[in-house]
Amino acid sequence: MSTAETQTPAPAWRLLLGYVRPHRWALLAGAVLSLVTGATGLLLPLVARELIDDLAHDRAVTGALAAMSGLVIANAAMGALGAYVLQRTAESVVLGARRALSSYLLRLRVRAVDRSEPGDLMARITSDTTLLREVTTDSLVGLGTGGLTLVATVVMMGLVDPVLLGVTLAVILAAGTVLGLIVPRINRASRRAQDAVGVMGAALERTLGALRTVKASGAEHREERALHEAAEESWRQSVRAAKWSAAAGNTAGLAMQIAFITVLAVGGARVATGAVDVGTLVAFLLYVFYLMAPIQQVVGAITQYQTGSAALARIQEALRLPAEPPARPAPLPPAGAEPASVAFRDVRFRYADDLPYVHHGVTFTVPARGMTAFVGPSGAGKTTVFSLIERFYDPESGEITLDGRGLGDWELSRLRAAIGYVEQDAPVLSGSLRDNLLLGNPGADDAALAHVLKTTRLDGLVARLPQGLDTLVGHRGTKLSGGERQRVAIARALLRRPRLLLLDEATSQLDAVNEAALRDTVADVARTTTVLVVAHRLSTVTMADRIVVMDAGRVRAVGTHRELVAADPLYAELAATQFLAAAD
Ligand code: ADP
Numbered sequence: 001m002s003t004a005e006t007q008t009p010a011p012a013w014r015l016l017l018g019y020v021r022p023h024r025w026a027l028l029a030g031a032v033l034s035l036v037t038g039a040t041g042l043l044l045p046l047v048a049r050e051l052i053d054d055l056a057h058d059r060a061v062t063g064a065l066a067a068m069s070g071l072v073i074a075n076a077a078m079g080a081l082g083a084y085v086l087q088r089t090a091e092s093v094v095l096g097a098r099r100a101l102s103s104y105l106l107r108l109r110v111r112a113v114d115r116s117e118p119g120d121l122m123a124r125i126t127s128d129t130t131l132l133r134e135v136t137t138d139s140l141v142g143l144g145t146g147g148l149t150l151v152a153t154v155v156m157m158g159l160v161d162p163v164l165l166g167v168t169l170a171v172i173l174a175a176g177t178v179l180g181l182i183v184p185r186i187n188r189a190s191r192r193a194q195d196a197v198g199v200m201g202a203a204l205e206r207t208l209g210a211l212r213t214v215k216a217s218g219a220e221h222r223e224e225r226a227l228h229e230a231a232e233e234s235w236r237q238s239v240r241a242a243k244w245s246a247a248a249g250n251t252a253g254l255a256m257q258i259a260f261i262t263v264l265a266v267g268g269a270r271v272a273t274g275a276v277d278v279g280t281l282v283a284f285l286l287y288v289f290y291l292m293a294p295i296q297q298v299v300g301a302i303t304q305y306q307t308g309s310a311a312l313a314r315i316q317e318a319l320r321l322p323a324e325p326p327a328r329p330a331p332l333p334p335a336g337a338e339p340a341s342v343a344f345r346d347v348r349f350r351y352a353d354d355l356p357y358v359h360h361g362v363t364f365t366v367p368a369r370g371m372t373a374f375v376g377p378s379g380a381g382k383t384t385v386f387s388l389i390e391r392f393y394d395p396e397s398g399e400i401t402l403d404g405r406g407l408g409d410w411e412l413s414r415l416r417a418a419i420g421y422v423e424q425d426a427p428v429l430s431g432s433l434r435d436n437l438l439l440g441n442p443g444a445d446d447a448a449l450a451h452v453l454k455t456t457r458l459d460g461l462v463a464r465l466p467q468g469l470d471t472l473v474g475h476r477g478t479k480l481s482g483g484e485r486q487r488v489a490i491a492r493a494l495l496r497r498p499r500l501l502l503l504d505e506a507t508s509q510l511d512a513v514n515e516a517a518l519r520d521t522v523a524d525v526a527r528t529t530t531v532l533v534v535a536h537r538l539s540t541v542t543m544a545d546r547i548v549v550m551d552a553g554r555v556r557a558v559g560t561h562r563e564l565v566a567a568d569p570l571y572a573e574l575a576a577t578q579f580l581a582a583a584d
Pocket residue numbers: 114351355358376377378379380381382383384385
């Protein structure tokens with residue numbers, strides 16, 4: 001995500017205002033309630049004086065007592081309401097940011113995800129957004145109320161004695177310069193602290209994802225060290241930020257003491273020369289004293305904002321990652337829709353500018369209907385062909401067409417609605433088995449579901465499971481075997497009635513009996529649909545209508561099994577060794 005840092009980012013506060021805007025009236029109400037609560041608190045001494053006066057003159061105190069209790073209760077109630085409204089608003093700001101980020105992350109281009117750490121992206125949604133809570137309450141409200149009080153006090157000081165105000169402002173300006181040096185350090189340390197949280201999230205995600213291998217390899221200590229190091233780095237940087245925040249707060253406090261002393265000295269001299277009277281000096285000194293609270297509040301708001309703006313910058317970076325247009329609900333092809341044709345023309349592609357080319361001018365044509373097998377050594381670029389058809393990535397040059405139309409001319413949701421895709425290592429999502437099957441077509445009816453369960457030989461599994469289709473297949477489908485997962489993925493793709501079916505080593509983990517059955521199912525589907533398969537089993541490859549032999553990012557040959565065995569030495573070798581090794 002370092003590339004984002006080189007761009008000139010829009011200021012973080014603008015992003016914050018975007019999240020705050022929908023709640024501005026609630027925020028204002030909360031701030032006003034807090035201000036009024038503070039102001040009514042100031043009335044208390046007046047009522048107390050009344051009460052003492054009544055006592056001194058032997059008058060009934062019921063009136064003053066009632067007023068006092070009323071004031072105290074109203075004060076507490078408004079204070080509570082104000083605090084509640086502010087906190088609630090701040091939580092709504094966090095919610096808004098989390099919603100925006102979650103929606104955006106789902107739209108990210110696969111390329112952007114390839115180059116990011118999922119754990120770090122997660123930390124940006126979960127942890128960085130949390131920091132917006134304090135920014136909203138402490139920074140925005142603090143800056144608003146503190147700033148208002150500050151301006152009002154300064155105006156009053158100017159009315160009392162402009163010269164002494166000049167002296168005070170000079171001291172404040174000097175302190176402001178020092179603060180200007182400290183504040184960026186808070187920001188930098190906060191940024192590093194939150195980056196470290198991201199690193200920790202990424203490390204955790206990797207470790208938990210590979211927990212079995214970590215345990216089996218006895219590598220717990222190594223992983224532990226990496227996790228602790230990230231946690232310690234966050235601690236170090238947070239401590240550094242705390243140090244500078246403390247320095248900032250006390251610089252402001254010190255400045256006010258110095259202002260007090262300077263005003264006393266300069267004011268004393270002015271009293272001596274008769275420029276002002278003692279009453280003026282005393283009044284001014286009182287205002288200097290009053291200035292302390294709002295200045296502390298404003299400086300607190302500014303230092304607090306540094307943490308928040310570091311978080312905002314991290315959120316902003318995530319929101320600048322390349323994304324697809326928002327997915328629109330696209331209708332699935334109707335039953336009996338025409339199968340699709342696919343063509344690659346001189347496609348060149350690499351996963352990133354700093355990585356080698358994976359496709360060096362790939363060309364092939366697949367007519368509508370029938371089965372086409374892609375074969376070739378691993379790393380040849382077969383899976384990449386499917387990724388390009390789904391437009392997870394776009395080629396650098398050359399053209400890919402579906403039904404003769406360039407993929408770029410298809411509305412993305414419509415393109416994907418036409419395709420059923422079983423990826424290599426297709427995952428099972430959390431939820432029930434039924435949720436997993438209906439993922440790509442929630443509207444599929446029971447008859448279609450029953451039919452697909454039968455053709456993918458999942459009916460036996462459903463019968464065995466305690467709650468049948470409603471059994472939770474759970475986190476990452478650990479309760480299903482690899483072969484079962486593959487059959488679920490195929491069933492899921494078939495339920496979409498795709499015009500183009502992409503199967504990437506989709507039956508590699510099936511036993512011989514299930515594999516033979518699925519082969520018949522796929523052959524059946526290929527009569528009405530265009531099917532592309534990446535396969536290693538000779539039995540699957542030989543039944544294909546055509547075979548595309550790929551090697552090192554190029555198409556070597558296209559033909560039937562019989563033609564290729566005679567014409568292509570690589571294919572002949574694959575057929576003789578690799579296929580047979582994997583065949584039943
Ligand atoms: P095949 O499916 O034929 O085994 P792939 O299409 O998966 O080959 O991969 C072709 C090449 O592209 C491989 O060298 C692989 O390392 C590389 N590759 C695949 N996916 C990515 C990715 N997401 N980012 C970078 N390189 C990748």
